[in-house]
Amino acid sequence: AQSVTQLGSHxxxxxxxxxxxxxxxxxxxxxxxxxxxxxxNQGLQLLLKYTSAATLVKGxxxxxxxxxxxxxxxxxxxxxxxxxxxxxxxxxxxxxxxPLVFGKGTRLSxxx
Amino acid sequence: DTGVSQNPRHKITKRxxxxxxxxxxxxxxxxxxxYRQTLGQGPEFLTYFQNEAQLEKSxxxxxRFSAERPKGSFSTLxxxxxxxxxxxxxxxxxxxxxxNGELFFGEGSRLTVL
Numbered sequence: 001a002q003s004v005t006q007l008g009s010h011x012x013x014x015x016x017x018x019x020x021x022x023x024x025x026x027x028x029x030x031x032x033x034x035x036x037x038x039x040x041n042q043g044l045q046l047l048l049k050y051t052s053a054a055t056l057v058k059g060x061x062x063x064x065x066x067x068x069x070x071x072x073x074x075x076x077x078x079x080x081x082x083x084x085x086x087x088x089x090x091x092x093x094x095x096x097x098x099p100l101v102f103g104k105g106t107r108l109s110x111x112x
Numbered sequence: 113d114t115g116v117s118q119n120p121r122h123k124i125t126k127r128x129x130x131x132x133x134x135x136x137x138x139x140x141x142x143x144x145x146x147y148r149q150t151l152g153q154g155p156e157f158l159t160y161f162q163n164e165a166q167l168e169k170s171x172x173x174x175x176r177f178s179a180e181r182p183k184g185s186f187s188t189l190x191x192x193x194x195x196x197x198x199x200x201x202x203x204x205x206x207x208x209x210x211x212n213g214e215l216f217f218g219e220g221s222r223l224t225v226l
Contacts, residue, residue: 009152032213043116043203043217044155051212090154094213099145099168100205102154 002027004093006103014111019063019078021106023091026072033074034092034100035065044090050074061085086110114138116218118204124224125194132190133221137206144187145215146179147203148172155203161187162209194225 007022025031032051036044048059055067061084065076074091088107092100117136125131137144142163147155158177159169163184173179176194181187191198201222205215 006154034214036217041220041222043219044205044215045217046214049212049214096213098213099157099160100213100215101157105152105154 002029002031002093002095002098002101004091004101004103006089006091006106008106009104010107010109012109012111013081015083016080019076019081019085019108021076021089021091021108023065023074023076023103024072025074025091025093027093027095029095032094032096033065033067034094035059035063035074035076036090036092036102038088038090038105047076047089081108081110083110083112116204116206116216118202118218118221120221121219122222122224124226126226127194127196129194130190130192131194131223132188133202133204133223134186134188135204135218136186137204138216139185140208141206141216142184142209143207144181145205145207146187146189147205149201149203149220150199158189191223194223196225199223199225 003026005024034049035047048057050067058064063078090105091103145160146158149155161181176192179189201220203220205217
């Protein structure tokens with residue numbers, strides 16, 4: 001069965017520090033992987049996506065993620081956290097023709 | 113270009129009442145999805161349509177839930193005889209059929225069952 005696991009339900013970083021949010025997937029087929037961000041009482045916005053092209057994917061707001069097949073991972077990073085990055089982040093998986101399956105999410109807090 | 117539109121944004125109802133949510137997808141998207149999200153959880157897939165055909169339903173979609181997309185455009189999600197456990201955010205998303213799985217989400221409809 002295809003699944004996504006996000007390690008850490010809550011991550012807290014200082015403003016200006018590195019952000020690292022972890023995502024691992026399980027799949028028997030080549031994956032399409034996504035990171036979405038959700039602000040309070042809003043829908044999900046796409047940050048970035050991996051669709052079998054470059055393994056290092058750059059997204060909006062300075063975020064990027066690297067697809068590592070050997071580690072079945074797709075971790076999200078940002079070199080320097082801003083206060084505005086505080087939100088809930090979801091990793092998602094699809095085989096391309098199946099509905100997205102999401103992880104449980106990681107809440108990012110940024111401390112001034 | 114308008115995105116995915118959902119209404120109402122908020123609904124408060126008493127247990128046992130019926131509620132209906134509407135979703136208008138991005139106009140050129142022929143796939144439409146419904147997800148449910150409870151506090152502290154990721155979105156959970158409920159069902160999806162390709163045009164007017166309902167292609168898949170999750171086990172989460174009990175017989176009190178029904179979704180339709182009669183003309184392949186907007187969709188409705190009806191919950192009959194609501195229970196307190198139905199309180200959640202109901203998210204609608206749309207996509208192209210031959211896309212890479214990327215979904216475009218609406219703002220969601222929050223249901224509170226008293």
